[in-house]
Amino acid sequence: MTTQLLAPGHLLRDTFTSVKTIYRSLLSLYIPISILPLLFIGIPKSSRPIVDIIYSLSISLLFSGAAIFYAYQNLNHREVTPSQSLKIVISKLIQLILLRALLIVILAVAFFLLVIPGIYLSIRFFFADYGLLIENYSTTNAIKRSWQLTENHEWSLFFAFFVQFLATVIPVLLIAMIISPFFQVSSFHLFLGRLPSFESASTIFQGASAIFAWFIGPISLVYSTIIFMILQALDRQNLNER
Secondary structure: OHHHHOOHHHHHHHHHHHHHHOHHHHHHHHHHHHHHHHHHOOOOOOOHHHHHHHHHOOHHHHHHHHHHHHHHHHHOOOOOOHHHHHHHHHHOHHHHHHHHHHHHHHHHHHHHHOHHHHHHHHHHOOOHHHHHHOOOOOHHHHHHHHHHHHOOOHHHHHHHHHHHHHHHHHHHHHHHHHHHHHHOOOHHHHHHOOOOOOOHHHHHHHHHHHHHHHHHHHHHHHHHHHHHHHHHHHHHHHHHHO
8 A cells, every 4th residue: 555655656646636726936945955056156176065964954954944845735735935934944944954964964974884774764754854844753763754754655655755866867867968969068967066066067957957956856845745645644554554
């Protein structure tokens, strides 16, 4: 039963059915997440990681949190506006920053040691943000909540997230393959960001990728939110059976 509920085909069908009514509002929340970082293209590579970290733990985190809250509430037929969602997340922003920073450290260590533990922990901790924003858990308890929700569902979640990953990465790779011949550069190097950011090919690729991420972001978010809702339902079912 769990395998069927979390099957990628089932999730994709539910996602495209559910996203229609909230897509435009989510697009507005995704502008700071996907489009505004294009302003950083001219920043030297030596400074770019610092700028990216600061932005991802502030503006991007605020709006991605608001998108999570907005999507979840509306998918559960509780109407909230993007601005109301932003206010809620602002009140929890310090906790959210601490949570994200803690997860970055944990996952960085896990991926440094071995890739497989990193992937495993990424799956187990994926819904920590949801635990904090939706279920009002504290920073540490949100991590525990994600661990609890994903227990015994690791393989189903792996395949669900793998399809989500492919749906995001393959189009970006195709964008690189389309652009690279015009500038006589390697599509692989372009895709991996191994060209100077100020080169025309790199600038166009980053712009096209950002626009794609803006359009696909709300769909991907709804996909993840539906998974969270399924895990919540399964958790309630397990509690009732005890």
